[in-house]
Amino acid sequence: MNQSLPDATGHFGEFGGRYAPETLMSPLLELEDAYMSLKEDSDFQEEFQYYLREYVGRPNPLYYAERLTETLGGAKIYLKREDLNHTGAHKINNTIGQILLARRMGKNRIIAETGAGQHGVATATVASKFDMECEVYMGEEDIERQALNVFRMKLLGTTVVPVNSGSCTLKDAINAAFRDWVTNIRTTYYLIGSVVGPHPYPMIVRDFQAVIGQEARSQTVEQAGRLPDYVVACVGGGSNSIGMFYPFYADSDVKLVGVEAAGESILSGKHAATISAGSVGVFHGAKCYVLQEDDGQITPAHSISAGLDYPGVGPEHSFYKATGRAEYVSVTDEESIEGFKLLSETEGIIPALEAAHAMAHIRKLAPTLDKDQIIVLCLSGRGDKDVYTIAKVLGVDPINPGTGRLPQ
Amino acid sequence: MNRIEAKFEQLRAEGRSAFMPYICAGDPTQEISRKLLLTLEEAGADLIELGVPFSDPIADGPSIQKASERALVDKISLRRILDMVEALRQETQIPITLMTYYNPIFRMGDAEFCAAARKAGVDGVIIPDLPPEEASTLLKAAPAHNIATVFLAAPTSSPERMRLIASVSTGFIYCVSVTGVTGARASLSDEIQPMIAELRKQTQKPVCVGFGVSTSEQANTVARLADGVIVGSAIVNVIEEHLGDEAAILSNVKKFAEELVAGVRGEI
Numbered sequence: 001m002n003q004s005l006p007d008a009t010g011h012f013g014e015f016g017g018r019y020a021p022e023t024l025m026s027p028l029l030e031l032e033d034a035y036m037s038l039k040e041d042s043d044f045q046e047e048f049q050y051y052l053r054e055y056v057g058r059p060n061p062l063y064y065a066e067r068l069t070e071t072l073g074g075a076k077i078y079l080k081r082e083d084l085n086h087t088g089a090h091k092i093n094n095t096i097g098q099i100l101l102a103r104r105m106g107k108n109r110i111i112a113e114t115g116a117g118q119h120g121v122a123t124a125t126v127a128s129k130f131d132m133e134c135e136v137y138m139g140e141e142d143i144e145r146q147a148l149n150v151f152r153m154k155l156l157g158t159t160v161v162p163v164n165s166g167s168c169t170l171k172d173a174i175n176a177a178f179r180d181w182v183t184n185i186r187t188t189y190y191l192i193g194s195v196v197g198p199h200p201y202p203m204i205v206r207d208f209q210a211v212i213g214q215e216a217r218s219q220t221v222e223q224a225g226r227l228p229d230y231v232v233a234c235v236g237g238g239s240n241s242i243g244m245f246y247p248f249y250a251d252s253d254v255k256l257v258g259v260e261a262a263g264e265s266i267l268s269g270k271h272a273a274t275i276s277a278g279s280v281g282v283f284h285g286a287k288c289y290v291l292q293e294d295d296g297q298i299t300p301a302h303s304i305s306a307g308l309d310y311p312g313v314g315p316e317h318s319f320y321k322a323t324g325r326a327e328y329v330s331v332t333d334e335e336s337i338e339g340f341k342l343l344s345e346t347e348g349i350i351p352a353l354e355a356a357h358a359m360a361h362i363r364k365l366a367p368t369l370d371k372d373q374i375i376v377l378c379l380s381g382r383g384d385k386d387v388y389t390i391a392k393v394l395g396v397d398p399i400n401p402g403t404g405r406l407p408q
Numbered sequence: 409m410n411r412i413e414a415k416f417e418q419l420r421a422e423g424r425s426a427f428m429p430y431i432c433a434g435d436p437t438q439e440i441s442r443k444l445l446l447t448l449e450e451a452g453a454d455l456i457e458l459g460v461p462f463s464d465p466i467a468d469g470p471s472i473q474k475a476s477e478r479a480l481v482d483k484i485s486l487r488r489i490l491d492m493v494e495a496l497r498q499e500t501q502i503p504i505t506l507m508t509y510y511n512p513i514f515r516m517g518d519a520e521f522c523a524a525a526r527k528a529g530v531d532g533v534i535i536p537d538l539p540p541e542e543a544s545t546l547l548k549a550a551p552a553h554n555i556a557t558v559f560l561a562a563p564t565s566s567p568e569r570m571r572l573i574a575s576v577s578t579g580f581i582y583c584v585s586v587t588g589v590t591g592a593r594a595s596l597s598d599e600i601q602p603m604i605a606e607l608r609k610q611t612q613k614p615v616c617v618g619f620g621v622s623t624s625e626q627a628n629t630v631a632r633l634a635d636g637v638i639v640g641s642a643i644v645n646v647i648e649e650h651l652g653d654e655a656a657i658l659s660n661v662k663k664f665a666e667e668l669v670a671g672v673r674g675e676i
Contacts, residue, residue, distance in 0.1 A: 009541065019510055019537045021467045023562035023587055026569060165473055171464060178466040183588040185564060282511045283464070285537070295485035296512035298463040 005249075005316065010199025011287075013322060016315030020198040020285045023182045032200040034105050039207070044100065051096045052211060055129070058093075060084045062219035062376070068346045075229065075369035077362060079349070079379045080216045082240065089352065089381030090212060090240045091122035091193060097208030099126040102189035109133045109188045113177040115142055115170030115236070116307035116354065117149025118381055119193030124158035134158040137176040139169040142306045148385050167300035170236075170310045174284055194237025195314035198285030202314050209243025216376055217247050224374055230365065232257045233378035234358040235328065236272065236308035238317045240380035245326060246316075255327065258317060259361045261303035262330035272301035273330040274313040275321050283312040289321065304333035304389065305353035307381075335360040337393055340383065352381035353389065410554045411503035411531045412579040415454055416614045416635060425631040427452060427672040428616060429665055430507065430640030432459035432472060433489045434479030435647060440654055441479075442492055444647075444661055449502045451662050452669035457534065457618075457638060458493070460486055460508035467536040469591030471641035474648065486512040486521075490528040497529035505532035505558060505579070510542075518545040522553040532556030532579045540576045547576060556580075563587050563599040567606060574611035580636060581607060583617045592622035592642040596629055604633050624671030631672040639668055 006012045010032075018028060038044040052058040060081045069077045082090035095112075102110060110132045114120030120136040127134035136153055140162050143150050153160050166172040174197075181190040195202040195209070213231075220228050231248055233241035235258040245256045263271035271277065274289045281290035283298060291299040291311035301311040320326035331339070336353060339360030344350045351359055358377055366375060383390075391398040394406060409417075419426050429448045433441050445456055461476035461484055468476070486508065493504055506525070513521045513535065525533065533555060538546065540559055550557045556579025561570055564587060574581060583604060586597040600617055607615050617630045618638030630637045646664050650656040670676050 017542050018539065019542050020539065021536050021562070022539055022560040022569075022573070023564050023584060025539050025562075026564045026566050165477075166463065175464050175466050179469070179589045182467065185587050282514050282537070284466070287514075290511075292511065292515065293485075294515070295487065296462075296515035297480065297485075298511070 006199060006203055010203070012315045012319035015287050015318040016199055016202060017287050018198040018285065019282050019287070021182060023185060024198070027185050028198055028200065035101060035200055035204055038101060038104060044104065047100055048097055052093065056086050056092050056096060057084065058211065059215045062216055062223060064223065065347050068343065071346050072363065072366040074366040074371065075373040075375045076371070077366060078220065078228070078374065078376045080212060080244065080376060082212060082378060082380050083349070083351065083382035087122050087125050088384065089118040089122065090209060090243065091119045092125065093211055093243070094193065094205050094208040094239060095119070095122040095126045095191060098191045098204065099130050099132065102132070102191065103130060105189065107187065107189035109184065110191050111135050111137070111177050111180050111188055112191045112193060113137045113170065113173035114193065115173065115309055116305065117142065117146040117153070117385060118307060120160070121149050121152045121156070123191050123193070124153040124156035127158060128156045135161055135180070137161050137163050137173040137180070139167070139173050140164045141168040142170065145389060146306055146385060169300065170306070171298065171312070194239040195242045195316060196237045196284055196286060196312060202286065202316055205239055206242045206246055206316060209239050210246050212240065212243040212378060213245060213247030216244060220374065220376055227251055227254050228374040228376040229369070230255045230257055230375040232259060232358050232362055232375060234259045234308060234354045234380060235275070235313060235317060236261070236310050236354065237312070238314035240378050242314060242316055244378040245320065249325065256320065256325065257361065258326055258328045259358045260328060260330040261305055261308035261357055262332045263302040265332055266330065270302035271330070272303040272308050272310060274311060275317060275328040276330045286315045288315045288318040289313050304336060305357065307352070307354040308357065329361055331357050331360040337390065339363055340390060349379070350383035351379055352383050353386045355380045410556060411501065412455065412505065412556050415503050416580065419454065419635070425634060425672055426454040426616065426636035427627070427669050428455040428457055428636050428638045429453050429643050430457040430459055430638060431643060432461055432475040432479050433492060434461060434482045434484030435475040435644065436478050436651055437482050438484060438488065438492060440657060442496060443658060445496060446500060447658050447662050448665050449500055451665035453502065453665065455503040455505065455636070457505050457507050457640070458489065460489055460506055460512060462509040462512065465509065467589055469589040469641060471592065471644045471648070472590050475644045486516060490524050490530065493530050494528040503531045504529070505534055505556070506530055507534045507536070510535050510538045513546070519549040522549040522555045525555050526553040530555065532558050534558040534560070534582055536560060540572050543576065558582050560584050561603060561607060563603060570606050571610050574607060574613060577613060580614040580616050581611070583607065583615050583634065584619045585617050586620045588619065590619055590641050592645060593620040596620065596626050600630065601633060624667040624676050627668045627671035628674060628676055631674070637672050
């Protein structure tokens with residue numbers, strides 16, 4: 001594994017860094033110090049492993065999707081079942097890690113941002129479990145399309161704070177969380193949900209999510225007798241994908257493929273394909289690929305999936321792209337629905353719309369490969385939260401769907 | 409010596425502190441903000457902080473967020489703001505410092521920005537999301553074009569960071585008076601005095617205080633401690649109150665600025 005990423009100043013090659021307001025600089029340095037010492041602390045690591053095992057339910061399976069494989073008629077497809085984690089997505093790996101870190105740092109108030117609501121729910125969950133005050137910032141547009149997760153957060157005792165500035169989505173929720181943190185810096189821990197933001201966040205979140213790839217790597221070797229040919233995951237900010245990719249970084253024969261959201265299409269301009277169609281900029285505290293105008297204003301992203309609807313991307317992904325270590329592709333809203341239906345109908349697994357994007361790429365990739373090749377897909381979350389969105393697309397009333405089969 | 413340094417030298421000789429109002433370029437329109445800048449000078453401003461609106465202003469409170477949104481509707485950009493300053497230089501020699509997030513500069517290129525800023529007649533730049541550690545490209549380019557690089561010090565800055573900030577700042581040091589975002593506040597922070605004392609130990613450079621200064625009484629208090637008083641959101645709020653009425657915007661901003669000037673000069 002490559003231990004030199006990021007470097008001592010928080011850079012992944014030219015990417016990353018700490019482009020933060022001065023008020024946050026000393027707190028970010030303190031956070032880095034606290035984390036670096038706990039990283040080597042066996043008590044802390046044992047505590048983290050304990051909660052991953054007993055509370056999250058890890059290790060989760062690497063499942064050979066036999067019927068999906070047969071249907072697509074190409075490479076063998078294995079699913080890394082992050083959807084089976086407590087709270088239904090990979091997000092909880094990171095929130096467990098960070099809340100234990102916050103506790104060790106003596107903080108008693110947690111703030112977070114959320115897009116799809118999965119990180120918000122995962123944060124609300126650990127805040128309840130570890131008895132911390134919790135506020136989650138969420139764009140008004142996301143509050144509307146992810147109502148179920150808003151209610152879950154409230155049930156868990158969290159205050160959901162609506163954000164009505166800018167595009168009213170994830171990027172604006174992050175802006176609002178930064179403003180809260182700058183204001184309440186001495187008492188508050190900002191529990192960021194993806195591998196974005198100023199150093200050390202992209203490193204911390206990656207390290208806590210790396211359990212996904214560590215398990216998947218050894219499970220593939222155990223079940224298939226060798227490493228996979230392809231590892232595929234969706235990329236919004238990029239936490240499930242970096243967690244999946246990082247442990248394979250040094251395995252240069254393993255192709256890493258990140259799947260971005262092409263929204264209505266890249267040409268339409270309504271998309272979230274930051275790496276595929278963006279350019280290098282400085283956004284939310286880090287140098288990374290970003291969707292922007294010629295004059296440096298950030299362009300709002302668009303995706304049917306709230307969790308991918310973000311105009312920036314983690315600096316480590318930016319580095320993997322620039323160095324060619326990973327390949328980044330994109331699929332449209334429409335293709336993601338096909339991926340969603342395919343996995344639901346062949347394996348009885350309803351995926352989150354985010355993971356359905358990765359599924360949609362595999363639908364194209366698998367038939368082009370030989371039957372003895374292996375693809376591992378990170379199934380980052382389950383799709384319950386998205387059934388209203390899907391129902392709308394399919395023209396079905398989810399409260400009163402009627403009987404018989406779905407219209408084709 | 410650029411206009412900022414010359415101004416602070418003059419003020420030091422006169423034994424008074426500077427009044428530095430902030431407006432957001434393009435708020436509510438490019439033409440009105442151009443007139444506002446001249447109005448503020450007439451009211452007694454010593455320097456101007458001219459905001460470059462950004463889509464994601466993480467260091468700003470609601471007043472400047474809304475001002476940025478209004479300005480972006482009018483299709484303002486960093487290039488247009490430089491054109492605006494260039495045109496204004498026919499009418500005024502007041503020192504102008506741009507307050508901008510880093511991405512618009514990064515996108516243009518640090519060296520190209522510094523060259524264009526100098527050509528336009530800009531004197532300095534304040535970048536709230538660019539700490540000294542990430543500023544090496546800018547710090548390499550700025551001196552050749554005589555652009556002052558103003559860094560911010562915050563209540564959370566350690567003495568070591570204060571030293572770093574003081575060493576790389578030129579023109580003046582921007583002392584952020586509160587842990588928080590920009591915005592008018594009812595009372596002044598009690599963190600100002602110790603911060604200024606710490607900075608004074610490190611440097612002879614002028615120290616200006618901003619974030620949360622919103623009345624002439626507060627301006628008066630700050631002027632006794634610092635070399636300059638920066639008022640932003642409170643002025644932007646006056647603009648917002650009179651949106652749609654250009655004459656009222658100009659007359660009310662002028663009146664408010666005159667009160668603040670009186671506060672800074674101890675004439676209240």
